[in-house]
Amino acid sequence: MFVQIKAHNERRLGVKWERPVDKLREVILAIRAFWDCWQNGTKLNFRGDFFKLTLMTPFFNPGPHDYPDIPIYIAGVNPRLCQLAGELGQGFLVYPFHSARYLREQILPNIELGLARSGRQRSDIQLSSTIFVIPTDDEQEAARYEADARQQLAFYVSTPSYRRVMALHGWGDTADDLGALAVRRRSSEMPRLITAEMLGIFVVRGAWAELPYKLQQKYGDSLDRLSYYLPYRPGHNDSGWRATIAGFRDS
Numbered sequence: 001m002f003v004q005i006k007a008h009n010e011r012r013l014g015v016k017w018e019r020p021v022d023k024l025r026e027v028i029l030a031i032r033a034f035w036d037c038w039q040n041g042t043k044l045n046f047r048g049d050f051f052k053l054t055l056m057t058p059f060f061n062p063g064p065h066d067y068p069d070i071p072i073y074i075a076g077v078n079p080r081l082c083q084l085a086g087e088l089g090q091g092f093l094v095y096p097f098h099s100a101r102y103l104r105e106q107i108l109p110n111i112e113l114g115l116a117r118s119g120r121q122r123s124d125i126q127l128s129s130t131i132f133v134i135p136t137d138d139e140q141e142a143a144r145y146e147a148d149a150r151q152q153l154a155f156y157v158s159t160p161s162y163r164r165v166m167a168l169h170g171w172g173d174t175a176d177d178l179g180a181l182a183v184r185r186r187s188s189e190m191p192r193l194i195t196a197e198m199l200g201i202f203v204v205r206g207a208w209a210e211l212p213y214k215l216q217q218k219y220g221d222s223l224d225r226l227s228y229y230l231p232y233r234p235g236h237n238d239s240g241w242r243a244t245i246a247g248f249r250d251s
Helices: 008-013 020-041 079-088 100-117 141-156 160-168 171-183 194-200 211-219 238-250
Strands: 073-076 091-094 128-135 204-206 227-228
Touching: 008 160, 008 227, 020 079, 020 211, 073 079, 079 091, 079 100, 091 100, 100 128, 100 160, 100 211, 128 141, 128 211, 141 160, 141 171, 141 194, 141 204, 204 211, 211 238
Parallel strands: 073 091, 091 128, 128 204, 128 227
Antiparallel strands: none
């Protein structure tokens, strides 16, 4: 589940923007109230600030099933969402735009705060992320991967929600500049503000076979699961994907 940002909620999705983290918290609790009703026959009686749910008819009740412990993952980057995941979630999707430093100094400590509130341990939640990578085996393809990464990073950085990540590394002004370009719809100018130093922080570069080792060196045990921010096209770069899979198996 994603909170998104105000502009996207109101102008793209047509959803009222109101205390998004508190509302997401209620969504999680309301979903579990439904599941409890269906699985255990508990009377539906959820009452919160945003939702009042007290009616469950037999037609809409699928009844119990064999897999009732359904994990709930939420996504985010800022402190309150991290804390909510630690308190109520089984998983947290770390947005692709992050740094290993931000993960260790901001995300994990706030996850731990949430875990402490509910008396849980780090093993009770899985952290997963999609990582920007640039495979370098083919020079021309590497250039295309880098251009794509610059474009996507520029989009993320232009969003106010991600300013904390840039500010941690001393690049708050760049975030402001990219935000201003986005407002003026000058998207073609945005990638040039993503410097080589920034790429070194936010992207992992290396041969297909080297990427698993480099990711292990960068993240250690901070993440439980990861994937690449790359499209998979059947029949394209199959040897590279096989090499990287073999690297993960060996690491």
